[in-house]
Amino acid sequence: MKIWTEKYRPSKFGEVFGQRDIVKKVKALAENGNMPHLLFSGPAGIGKTTLALVIAKEMFGENWKGNFLETNASDERGIDVIRNKIKDFARTKSVSTEFPKIIYLDECDSLTREAQQALRRTMETYAGSARFILSCNFSSKLIDPIQSRCAVFRFKPLDKEEITSVIDNIAEKEGLKISNDTKNALFDVCDGDVRRVINTLQSCAVLNKDIGPETIYEVSNFARPKEIDVVIKMALNRDFEKSRNKLLDIMLTNGLSGLDIIKQLQAEIIKLDVEGKTKLEMIKLCGEAEFRLVEGSDEFIQLEALLASFGLLQ
Secondary structure, eight states: OOHHHHHTTTOOOOOOSSSSHHHHHHHHHHHHHHOOEEESSSTTTTSSSHHHHHHHHHHHGGGGGGGGGEEETTTTOOOHHHIIIHHHHHSSSSSSSSOEEEEEETGGSSSOHHHHHHHHHHHTTTTTEEEEEEEEEEESSSSSHHHTTTTEEOOOOOOOOHHHHHHHHHHHHHTOOOHHHHHHHHHHHHHTTTTHHHHHHHHHHHHOOOOHHHHHHHTOOOOOEEEHHHHHHHTTTTHHHHHHHHHHHHHHHTOHHHHHHHHHHHHHHHHSSSOHHHHEEEEEEEHHHHHHTTTTTTTHHHHHHHHHHHHHHH
C-alpha cells in the first residue's frame, strides 16, 4: 500500500499544484535545456522537492534516475559529502543525453560554513557537466556567493483554492466524501502545507470514507477554533479560573504543547471582534510568552500568565 504523498506526487509540470509563476518559468528553462543552477526557498511541504523531481523526469525521461542525484544536507552536512559524493557524481557526463546531470541538495541551509564554501567551488568547476538545484527553508542561511550563482525561486504556502483542488482530486480518486466544512478544517490545520494535507487525508480515510471536521481535528491533534475562541473571551471577561481550566482541558485532551496553543491563540486573536489596540496588545503578549517558552520556561505558568494579562487589558 503506497503512501499517498508518493502516490499523488506529480510527475509532469501540468500536474503540479500551486506555484504557477515558478512552474511556468522553470518549465521554460527545462525545455530550453540550458538550465542554470536553481535555488528553491520556502517552508516545508509546498512542492520544492516535487518540482526538482519533475524537472529531472521531464528532461531525462526514463533515464532520469541515472542522471539525478538527491542528497539531504540534514543527514550529510559536512565538507566530505561535497568533496566526495557530490564531486564524484558531478565530474562524469550524463548518460544517453546531451543535458547536464542534476544534483538536488535538499535542506542545504543545514550545511556547515565550510561545506558551503566547498559547494560554491564545486558548482563553478563542474557547471559544464552538472547543474545544482538547491532547496532550503531560509535562503538567508546560505552564503552570498552561492545565492549569486543561482536563479532564486521563493515558494509560498498554497492558498485555499489550491489546497481545495488537491483535496478534490484525492477525494475523487479515493472515493472520499468531504464537505466544505471539512475542507475549511483541513486548511486551518495544514496552513498551506500540501504534504500535511495529504497525510491527514490518508489517516482520516483509514477511519471513515465520510470525513467530517471533527475527524480532522482528532487526527491532527488540533484544538477546535471555537474552543480556543471561548478561552480567549473568558480571559477578556476576567473569568480567569474558567478560562484556565478550559485551556488545560484542551491541552490535555488534544495532547498539545504550549507552543502549539500559543500559535492557535494568536490565529484566533486575529479574528476577534475587539478594539484594534486591544488586539495589538494581545498579539504582543503572545509573542512574549512564545519567547519565554522557547527559552525553556514552564509552559503552564506562562500560559496562565498570558490569560491573566488578557484579563488586565479590558
